[in-house]
Amino acid sequence: MTTQNLQITAAAPDPALLDLPWEVPLEDWPAEVLAALPRGISRHVVRFVRMSGRVIAIKEIGESVAYREYELLRQLRRLDVPSVVPVGVITGRRSPDGEHLEAVLVTEHLQFSLPYRALFSQALRPDTATRLIDALAVLLVRLHLAGFYWGDVSLSNTLFRRDADRFSAYLVDAETGDLHRALSPKQRAYDLDLARTNIIGELMDLAAGELLDEETDEISIGDALVSRYSELWNALTFAEAFQADERWRVAARIDQLNNLGFDVGELEITTDIDGTSVRIQPKVVDAGHHSRRLLRLTGLDVQENQARRMLNDLDSFRAASDRQGDEEEFVAHDWLRLVFEPTISAVPRDLRRKLEPAQLFHEILDHRWFVSEQARRDVPMVEATHSYVENVLRHRPDEKAILGLAPGESPIEGEDELGGQGAGDELFG
Amino acid sequence: MATVTFDHSTRVYPGTERPAVDQLNLHIEDGEFLVLVGPSGCGKSTSLRMLAGLEDVNGGHIFIGERDVTDVQPKDRDIAMVFQNYALYPHMSVADNMGFALKIAGTPKAEIRQRVEEAAKILDLTEYLDRKPKALSGGQRQRVAMGRAIVRQPQVFLMDEPLSNLDAKLRVQTRTQIASLQRRLGVTTVYVTHDQTEALTMGDRIAVLNAGILQQVGTPREMYDKPSNVFVAGFIGSPAMNIGHFTVTDGKVSVGAADIPLERSIADKITEADAGKITLGFRPEALDVVGSGTAGAFDVEVNLVEELGSDAFVYGSLKSKVGAGDLGAGDSNQVIVRIDPRNVPAKGETISVAIQAGQTHAFSASTGERLS
Numbered sequence: 001m002t003t004q005n006l007q008i009t010a011a012a013p014d015p016a017l018l019d020l021p022w023e024v025p026l027e028d029w030p031a032e033v034l035a036a037l038p039r040g041i042s043r044h045v046v047r048f049v050r051m052s053g054r055v056i057a058i059k060e061i062g063e064s065v066a067y068r069e070y071e072l073l074r075q076l077r078r079l080d081v082p083s084v085v086p087v088g089v090i091t092g093r094r095s096p097d098g099e100h101l102e103a104v105l106v107t108e109h110l111q112f113s114l115p116y117r118a119l120f121s122q123a124l125r126p127d128t129a130t131r132l133i134d135a136l137a138v139l140l141v142r143l144h145l146a147g148f149y150w151g152d153v154s155l156s157n158t159l160f161r162r163d164a165d166r167f168s169a170y171l172v173d174a175e176t177g178d179l180h181r182a183l184s185p186k187q188r189a190y191d192l193d194l195a196r197t198n199i200i201g202e203l204m205d206l207a208a209g210e211l212l213d214e215e216t217d218e219i220s221i222g223d224a225l226v227s228r229y230s231e232l233w234n235a236l237t238f239a240e241a242f243q244a245d246e247r248w249r250v251a252a253r254i255d256q257l258n259n260l261g262f263d264v265g266e267l268e269i270t271t272d273i274d275g276t277s278v279r280i281q282p283k284v285v286d287a288g289h290h291s292r293r294l295l296r297l298t299g300l301d302v303q304e305n306q307a308r309r310m311l312n313d314l315d316s317f318r319a320a321s322d323r324q325g326d327e328e329e330f331v332a333h334d335w336l337r338l339v340f341e342p343t344i345s346a347v348p349r350d351l352r353r354k355l356e357p358a359q360l361f362h363e364i365l366d367h368r369w370f371v372s373e374q375a376r377r378d379v380p381m382v383e384a385t386h387s388y389v390e391n392v393l394r395h396r397p398d399e400k401a402i403l404g405l406a407p408g409e410s411p412i413e414g415e416d417e418l419g420g421q422g423a424g425d426e427l428f429g
Numbered sequence: 430m431a432t433v434t435f436d437h438s439t440r441v442y443p444g445t446e447r448p449a450v451d452q453l454n455l456h457i458e459d460g461e462f463l464v465l466v467g468p469s470g471c472g473k474s475t476s477l478r479m480l481a482g483l484e485d486v487n488g489g490h491i492f493i494g495e496r497d498v499t500d501v502q503p504k505d506r507d508i509a510m511v512f513q514n515y516a517l518y519p520h521m522s523v524a525d526n527m528g529f530a531l532k533i534a535g536t537p538k539a540e541i542r543q544r545v546e547e548a549a550k551i552l553d554l555t556e557y558l559d560r561k562p563k564a565l566s567g568g569q570r571q572r573v574a575m576g577r578a579i580v581r582q583p584q585v586f587l588m589d590e591p592l593s594n595l596d597a598k599l600r601v602q603t604r605t606q607i608a609s610l611q612r613r614l615g616v617t618t619v620y621v622t623h624d625q626t627e628a629l630t631m632g633d634r635i636a637v638l639n640a641g642i643l644q645q646v647g648t649p650r651e652m653y654d655k656p657s658n659v660f661v662a663g664f665i666g667s668p669a670m671n672i673g674h675f676t677v678t679d680g681k682v683s684v685g686a687a688d689i690p691l692e693r694s695i696a697d698k699i700t701e702a703d704a705g706k707i708t709l710g711f712r713p714e715a716l717d718v719v720g721s722g723t724a725g726a727f728d729v730e731v732n733l734v735e736e737l738g739s740d741a742f743v744y745g746s747l748k749s750k751v752g753a754g755d756l757g758a759g760d761s762n763q764v765i766v767r768i769d770p771r772n773v774p775a776k777g778e779t780i781s782v783a784i785q786a787g788q789t790h791a792f793s794a795s796t797g798e799r800l801s
Contacts, residue, residue, distance in 0.1 A: 043516060043570075044594070065594045102596050149483075156516060175594065181443060186482050190503040201518060201529050209520030219533060 009070065010088025010106075016052045017106070022093045025101055026060045036403035048109060048403045055109035055401050056087055063091050063103040065175060070105055072174045079146045080286070082139060083171040084110055084159070110170055111400055112356050113159035116202070118402050120211050129203070129221050131167050135160060137228035138261075139169035140195060141236065142287050149187050151176030153195035155202045162355070162399075164305035164362045192229055196222040235260060239281035244271065250280055257282065261304045263289045297332035300340075302358035309362050313339070339381065346385045347393065354398045364388045431507075431584040431617055433457040433480065437489030440475050449475045451641040452489065460615040462608070464632035466622055467664070472641040473621045477589055480619060482506055493584055509583040512574055512591040517562040524549070524558040527576040541580075548579040551613055571595075571603050575610065586611070586618040592627065604631060625665050629653070637661050659797040662710045662790055663758075668735075668742055668765045672710040673756030674794055682707060683752040684725070684784065695791050695800045706794035713742055713758070713765040715788035719781050726781040727751045729764050731774050741770040748779055 004023055021029060026045045035048040035055050045060045061069070066089045073086035085108040093101035119128055136158060143150060150157075150171070157173040180187070200222035206212040236257065242249050254264050265284030271277065290307040294300055302310065317335045318324060343364055344357050352360070368384035379387075434457070440450040450472040457463045465473040478484040480491055482503035490499045498506050517526050525532075527548060528541040536544075549555045552572040562570060578586060591607070592600045608631045611618050622628055628635045629649040637644040637652065637660070645657040656662035662670050680696045681688045691707070699707060719726045728748035735742045743766045747756060758765045766782050774780050791800040 060596075062594050062596070100597070154516070184485050186485070186503055190481075190483060193504050197530055197533060200533050204525070204529055204532070205518035205520045208518070208522075208525065211520075222533070 004094045005092045006090060007092045008088055008090050009067070011074070013088060014052055017088070017090070020049065020051070020058075022090060022101070022104075023095055025095070026058060026104065035401070038404045054111075055403065057084075057107050057109050059105045059107075060102040061105055061175070063089075066091070066103045066105040069174050072177055072179060073107070075179055076143075076146070076148065076171065076174065079148075080288070081142055081146050081148065081171065082168060083174070084108065107172075109401065109403065110159050110161070110172075112359070113161050113170065114167075114399065114402055115159060115404070116155040117206070117211070119160065120206055129216065130224065132160060132169075133199070133221060133225045134228055135163075135167040135169035136195070136199075137225055137232055138287070139171065140192070140225075140229055141232045143171065144183050144188050144191070144233070145236070145285065147180045147182050149178045149180060149183055150174075150191055151178065151194070152198070153191060154198035161303065162359050163303040164309045164359070165366070166305050168303050168305070188233075192226055195229075196226055199225060232260065236262060236282060236285050239279055241277055241279040244276050244278055247278070250278075253280060253282075257285060258289050261289050261308075262287055263292065297329060298336045298340075300336070300358065302356075306356075306358040306362055309365065310340070310358065313361075313365060343381055343385055346382060347389055351389060351393050353400055354393060354396055360393075363392070367392060431494035432459050432492075433463075433585055433617060433619065434492040435476070435480075435489070436492065438476070438479055438486055438491055439488035440472075440479055440484050441487045448487075448641050450479065450638075453643055455636055455643060455646060457617060457619065460617055462611050462618045462620065462631065462633045464620045464622060464628040464635045465638060466625055466628040466635055467638035467644075469623055470640075471638040473623075473638050474589055475641075476638070477587055477619060477621045480585075481508060481510060481587055507584045509578040509581050509586055511578040511586050511588045517570055517573060519562060521561075522559050523554060523562060523565070523573055526562060526573055527580055530577060531580060544580045544582065545576070548576045551579070551610065552576050567599055568602050568606070571599070572606065575607070579614065584617065586616050588618065588620045590622055591620075592622075607631065626667055629665070635665075637664060639664075655799070656710075656790065657799050659708055659710070659792045662792065666712060668713050668744075669759035670710045670712050670790070671716075671756060671758045671764050672708060673751070673753030674706050675709050675751075675753045677705055677707050682709065684709070684727070689725075689784075689789065691791070692801070698793065698800045700793070700795065702795035703793055704795075707800070708792040708794050708797065709753075710790040710792065711784050711788055714767040715785050716766045716782040717785055718766070718768055719783045721781045723781060723783060726783040728779050728781050729766060730779045731776055732763060733776065734768075734773050736770060736773065739770065741768050741773050742766065743768055743774065743780065745780070 006018075006022060008017060010017075020033060026047050029047055029049075033049055035050045038046045038048070047058050049056050049058055070086045070089045073083055076083040077085065087106040087108055089103060089105055091103040093103070095101060116132060119132065132155065136153070136155070139158065140150070140153060152173065152175070157171070159170045159172050160167040161170065200218045203212060203216065203218035203221055207216065207218060240249070240253065250267070250269070254267070257264055262285045264282050265286050266282070268281045268283050270279045288304055290311055291302060291304050294302060294307040294310055297314070300310070314332055314335045317339055318326075318331050321331075323331050340361060343361060344352065347360060355363070364381070364385050367388040368379055368381065371384055371387055372379045435453040435455040438450060438453045439448050441448045453472075453476055465476055467473050475484055479486050482498070482501060486499050490497050492498065493506060493508070518529075521529070524542070524545050528545045531541045531544065545558065546555070549558050552575060554569065554572055554576065557565060557569065562573065565573065588607070592603055595603060604627060620631065629652075632649060634646055634648055635652050636646045639660050645652060645661045647655075652661060652665045656665060659672060663672055675682045675684065677691065677696070677699060681690050683689075721728070727750075729743065729745035730748050731743050731745045733744040735744065744761075744763045745766065746762075747764055755762070757763055766780070768774070768780075792798060793800055
């Protein structure tokens with residue numbers, strides 16, 4: 001009998017990794033170690049497993065490809081691009097009778113993330129597709145700004161998280177990707193064209209499975225990605241020229257980029273020889289303008305649109321408490337202590353983990369607006385929170401770990417009836 | 430259908446001095462299956478991406494047929510990257526999985542069905558066309574992915590290490606399928622791999638690249654029998670060729686106890702730069718196991734025997750002086766000998782081997798170019 005000679009490559013290896021049955025092909029892993037099976041047909045065997053209180057995704061894949069993808073995902077983390085967190089690569093697996101088993105890439109499952117199939121099979125707002133496309137366009141622009149050519153952009157290679165009234169997108173699969181110093185316009189155009197084809201294909205598949213509203217026009221959604229991407233790319237990178245006495249336009253451009261959620265890391269300003277005209281072009285832009293600002297003020301690390309929403313509430317708090325003259329940091333500290341924290345703790349503990357705290361807060365704000373309008377008075381936060389918990393949250397699925405199918409559930413046949421709840425409820429309830 | 434021509438095509442990455450691809454000149458015939466092979470960083474994938482339009486061409490031109498595509502957008506080049514996307518859609522039939530890109534492009538329904546049926550016939554998928562992909566085996570799913578490229582009827586297929594993320598079994602199976610399918614379709618194909626076995630088994634011709642420079646183009650047989658330099662000699666063939674530097678004295682080379690006279694034509698090509706040295710190579714199968722003390726034989730201590738059923742190879746250390754301090758195969762200093770699989774020596778044993786007459790490859794010690 002040949003024993004295994006496992007090689008684990010990981011930045012911070014968790015000893016619990018060693019307890020998993022690496023000598024068994026992933027396909028045959030026993031149900032008791034599995035958190036869920038993935039949906040749909042994947043080109044690799046993928047399994048979700050519980051380990052040390054979290055969920056990890058394990059993918060069987062060729063050794064060199066596994067190391068390459070692991071390294072790419074690490075680089076993407078360093079570049080601050082939203083992507084799954086790589087845990088490690090394990091090679092040297094053997095079955096008890098000495099048969100070589102494929103290497104695996106281990107990544108951390110992104111909490112509160114939603115696969116697009118889950119989103120479409122929930123009764124969601126009709127503009128879900130548009131909001132997903134917007135999120136994907138932002139992700140693709142961010143990847144391209146960082147010099148990353150994806151090579152297989154698709155909805156299924158992306159995970160989505162609720163981000164206030166929108167979504168933010170995270171890259172899940174970097175197998176076909178390449179990191180360059182910068183991408184040429186041809187590379188970007190090709191990546192975008194692939195994205196369009198893949199997305200239309202995925203939507204046609206949902207339509208074939210009767211998971212998509214009959215009115216939906218798959219091709220126009222694919223085209224929307226192309227136009228959203230192009231708009232954002234242009235807004236972030238175009239060069240504008242103006243007369244020297246219109247210098248306010250520099251500040252206006254920075255404001256415009258901030259509103260799109262980007263900070264300007266480097267702005268190139270050139271003037272012509274006699275100094276009558278000025279040309280500006282952003283050279284380095286970093287996403288996360290609002291989330292960075294909120295983090296600095298409150299220490300809360302949340303997504304971009306959640307942060308935008310919370311900053312707006314902070315502004316209202318400041319106005320309502322008449323503290324325009326105070327240091328912003330002090331006001332933010334009080335807002336956190338008097339508004340945000342009490343609101344979250346007023347939600348019963350067992351219901352609180354259904355959504356991220358920042359998302360809960362956003363939904364409570366929305367709900368307050370809704371009940372205030374109905375009651376024709378300003379409903380206070382405490383009352384709004386109570387109403388939200390009883391009338392909304394209690395009836396919502398737990399979204400902490402929507403993974404796919406419970407072990408034993410059939411991957412294709414069960415899908416239509418399964419709805420969006422996946423295995424999360426059974427396993428984490 | 431079309432030829433592909435690289436004409437002094439050069440790619441220099443910003444901030445680097447050495448071109449990633451340096452003045453590549455390569456003409457690929459209509460319908461040919463050409464494999465670009467070499468170690469990682471040799472420029473093979475860059476060359477393919479230049480042809481696809483995904484890398485800028487900083488010098489020279491690229492033609493598909495008569496058309497100069499150097500500055501043409503990737504999607505307007507009439508090429509298909511095969512296996513770029515092989516996720517299959519579970520709710521769509523096999524036919525829709527193959528034809529959806531045509532539907533997006535607005536191709537009329539009847540024409541889509543016709544093209545899909547033609548592709549399915551070639552791929553042996555006809556009876557599955559109206560089924561869902563879950564009914565297919567792993568190999569059949571690979572063929573659906575090929576079908577996606579075929580129905581687009583491109584002028585050229587491009588494949589960049591398409592087998593690297595398949596498991597070992599599927600890899601060998603798909604390798605054979607791609608090769609036979611390409612021959613049936615007759616579509617010009619450029620295929621990139623780092624694996625010389627894959628290259629030898631699949632290509633009509635192979636182009637070996639190293640450090641951005643084309644080393645040699647030829648049929649698998651030509652590459653194996655007549656490598657044009659030391660790099661190709663060491664790269665092509667598995668297990669690798671034994672290669673070492675030897676001293677030339679009076680037109681002869683001492684290999685072990687035997688003097689091998691050099692052919693006049695070879696000896697004449699030795700220059701001053703070679704400093705009286707020559708590089709000789711001989712493949713594992715060019716060695717015979719002989720009785721100890723046979724004239725011209727040298728001794729090898731067996732470190733490992735690799736048994737492959739039909740063949741067996743000894744990996745061993747030299748035990749007698751052969752006249753070259755650096756004799757070895759691949760990156761190792763071990764000598765590899767093919768032996769009779771039914772008569773295998775034990776580890777630690779010493780065997781005597783002799784080079785078969787006429788089975789030596791001679792290269793210039795200074796330039797590495799073939800002399801014979």
